[in-house]
Amino acid sequence: MAGEKNTSRRRFLLGGLGLGVAGVGALVLGWGVLPPRQRLHGSAPLPLQDGAVALNGWLAIGTDGTVTLAMPRSEMGQGVHTALPMLVAEELDVPLSSVKLIQAPMDKIFGNVAMLKDSLPFHPDDQGRLKALAQWTVAKAARELGVVVTGGSSSVKDGWGPMREAGASARAMLVGAAAALWQVPAAQCRTENGAVLHPDGRRASYASLAQHAAGVDPGTPVLKSPKDFKLIGQPAPRRDTPSKVNGSARFGIDARPPGMLYAALHLPPRLGDTLAAFDAAPILAMPGVKKVVDLTPHLPQRGTSVTSCAAVVADTWWRAKQAAAALPTQWRAGPQANLSSAGVYAEFARLLDSEAGHAYHASGEVESKAVQGLRSVKAEYRAPFLAHAAMEPVNCTAQVKDGKVMLWVSTQAPGIAVDVAAKVAGVDAKDVTIEVLLLGGGFGRRLEVDMIAQAVAIALQCGGAPVQLVWTREQDTRHDMYRPAALARFAARLDEHGRIASWDNKSVSASITHQFLQRNFGLPGAGPDKTTAEGEFDMPYEIANQRIAHVIADSAVPVGYWRSVGHSHNAFFKESFIDELAHAAGQDGVxxxxxxxxxxxxxxxxxxxxxxxAGSPPPSHAHGVALHQSFGSIVAQVAQVSVENGEIRVQRVVCAIDCGIAVNPNIIAQQMESAVLFGLSAALGGEITFQEGKVEQSNFHDYPVLRMGQTPEVETVIIASAEHPEGVGEPGTPPIAPAVANAVFSLTGKRLRSLPLRLG
Incomplete structure (x- = not known):
């Protein structure tokens, strides 16, 4: 089938990308000489209504002048449903309020090119042909893949080119149509507020020109100069705020197709346990229960937290939940039955002792004779597994009927969701329809599609009725794809002037990319994985002799992408050790x-x-500083900290960011605040631990997130820039943990080298 061919091609390309730079050469052969795939015109028409006219694959003009924009990125609170329409509205010269959104179809022009391009393990300071060739080739591969996905703080970065081009191209077509009707040169016309104007006073609305414009050749789109921006760079209110305030916003859990049933899971007590038997009879006798389903045959068997489970379907979710909890089951112990956090760290230490690791960056000689006699400073840091703990519980609503699949889901990866739904249902991908609803938090958890495979497998057994699967908070905490735990060792030497003469850093953790490719595409993990060492190997500090390496550990614990990924813990390691060296050198950290x-x-x-x-801290408070670059953006944070009754209290955080052109300063400030609070939750309380194969945490009482009373004042400073926009959703998270830890040292003299930060 066509869907199988497309999936095979995708697997081949992803396999090449999964090998990192080594895979680029293979991808160049055969198709690398072809021109890059364009991103302006799709292969299928936009799903339009009421006489709207499509002017390219991204947008259409309605009879009332409304601009319909195909939105390929998921809104999970990061503001992309405001920032991305701003790009189009700017180039098209229409008010932002006139742009309405529809879900983009599954078309390659909507694939996320920037996210894959940024996965290459190059140092930001690297120059030369290899880096240029690798980036060009991966960008080409990403266009061929056309994976529609939201993540990696890439939405605005990726949309900056094609969405502005879509607006500029449509504007040129509308101007061309007006010029032809008026029989004047197009250069004499200008656009303003959804209309074409001529110096002689003639004016034509976009609505009146749309039909004529559809046949106009726009030529090469000419983009505005930043000096001419009227909307980009200005603070615009969030477009999704009113619906979230009045309750009309629809999240995944709000899906209510007619005749919907509800499903709840009965999950294994330990990681890796498999379902040996269950007794459905007493459960089927309970009120409202419709089905008891064994999902094991439909679930991935590697790299995921749930390889075997049962589900109960009922007429209400509460009944399904109660019945699932009461299901009599027998479980067969898996290979992780003796898994413990202590064992994980012991294995990490063994690997650091025995393995050299892959060197992601090296310069000079860290053990040259010139540095061997200098003062040595060593330290070891560690970070725990972390759950995503998004506020909206994991859920998916699915219907399988007449050879077709319908999904209602809050997902970051609709393209992957469609593929997995088709595979589970045994249909072609073109027979899967997906409605992507708002996400009540994602943070990487909704890059995963395990809940989609489960929901489709359940719906297959329900005679065509739609079924909504909802996980409990406890299930989400105990069966997540976790942020990897990590262990890092540093050894540096200081010269007689207190400068760093050499820097040797080696860390160990599991590879997210290896596991993600395995569980979602059936591809074996191979080669280096940038996410393991990002934030360590790509630091900006000018140190002549340095080596940064990482050892990938095989992980019995399923790991996944967590907000800011490897930067989330590697920034803590790196910036804390920088502060240690400053103290050892007798210097101020700044x-x-x-x-x-x-x-x-x-x-x-x-x-x-x-x-x-930040200024100076008040009495009994201290400042801690951290500087970190991630997802293309540079962030510095100053944390003002006090200690009250043995507890660390963060009173104020100043966050400065250079993210290139600031498309919407309001959203940038909001995301910095969000990222700081998310990072603080992890820094002060986030920890997933294992004992005898079981996760010891279950809900917010023992996996705490920051409460309102613990929330510091957060001030954001946006550095003016004319550079290409970079990431915003994640870069504010990595610096907060080291900033707090450095402040605690300044205040108490205690160096905290493990997360979460505890004084006791």
């Missing part, structure tokens, strides 16, 4: 960093801006 940023003026400007805004 001055110590500034001396290593001579060739990095953007980083220096961000650091200086944060420190200047």
């Amino acid at each position: 001055a110590f960093r500034r001396a290593m940023l001579v060739k990095h003026p953007r980083h220096l400007a961000v650091l200086d801006a944060a420190v200047a805004r």
Whole structure:
């Protein structure tokens, strides 16, 4: 079938990308000489109504002048349903309020190119042909893959080109149509507020020109110069706020197709246990219960938290939940029955002792004779597994009827969701329809499609009725794909002037990419994985002799992408050790960093801006500083910390960011606040531990998130920039843990090298 061919091609390309730079050469052969796939015109028409006219694959003009924009990215609170329409409205010269969104079809022009391009393990300072060739080739591969996905703080970065081109192209077509009707040169016309105007006073609305414009050749789109921006760079209110305030916003859990049934899971007590037997008879006798289903045959058997389970279907979710909890089951112990957190860290230590690891970055000689006699400073840091703990519980609603599948789901990866639904239902991908609803938090958890496979497998047994599967909070906490635990060792030498003469860093953790490719595409994990060492190997500090390596550990614990991924813990390791070295050298932490940023003026400007805004701490408080670059953006944070009754209290955080052109300053400030609070939750309380194969945490009482009374004041400083927009959703998370830890040291003299941060 066509769907099988497309999936095979996708698996081949992903397999090449999964090998990192080594795979780029294979991808170049055969098709690399072909021109890059365009991203303006899709292969299928937009799903339009009421006489709207499509002017390219992204947008259409309605009879009332409304601009319909195909939205390929999921809104999970990060503001992309506001920021991305701003790009189109700017180039098209229409009010933002006139742009309405429809879900983009599954078409390659909507694939996320920037997210895959950014996966290459190059240092930001690297230059040369290899990096240019690799980026060009991966961008081409990403266009061929056309994976519609939201993640990696890439939405605005990826949409900056094609969405502006879509607006500019449509504008040129409308101008061309007006010029032809008026028999004047197009250069004499200008656009404003959804209309084409001529100096002689003639005016034509876009609505009146749309039909004529559809046949106009726009030529090569000409984009506005930033000096001419009227909307981009201005604070615009969030478009999704009113519906979230009045309750009309629809999240995945709000799906209510007619005749819907509800499903709840009975999950294994330990990681890796398999369902040996269950007794459905007493459950089927309970009120409202319709079905008891064994899902094991439909679930991935590697790299996931649930390889075997049962489900109960009922007429209400509460009845389904109660029945699922009462289901008599027998479980067969899996290979992780003796898994413990202590064992994980012991294995990490063994690997660091015995393995050299893959060197992601090296310069100079860390063990040259010139540095061997200098003062040595060593330290070891560690970070735990973390759950995503999104507020909207994991859920998916699915219907399988007449050879077709319908999905209602809050997902970051609709393209992957369609593929897995088709596989489970045994249909072609073109027979799967998906409605992507708002996400009540994603943080990487909804890049996974396990809940979709489960919901479709259940719906297959329900005679064509739609079924909504909802996980409990306890299930979500105990059966997540977790942020990897990690262990890192540092050894540095200081010269007689207190400068870093050598820097040797080796860390160990599981590979998210290897597991993700295995469980979602059936591909074996191979080669290096940038996410394991990002935030360590790509630091900006100018140190002549350095080596940064990582050892990939086989993990019995399923791991997945968590907000800011490897940066989330590697920034803590790196920035804490930088502070240790500053203290060992008898220097102020800010001055110590500034001396290593001579060739990095953007980083220096961000650091200086944060420190200047923070001022001096009040009595009994201390400031801690961290500087980190992730997802293309540079962030510095100053945390103001006190200690009250033995508890760490963060009173204020100043966050400065250089993210390139600030498309919507309001959203950037909101995302910095969100990222700081998300990172603080992990820094002060987040920890998933294992004992005898079981997760020891279950809900917010023992996996705490920041409460309102613990929330600090967060001030955001946005550095003016004319550079290409970079990531915003995640870069604010990595620096907060080291900033707090460094403040605690300044205040108490205690160096905290493990997360979560505890004084006791």
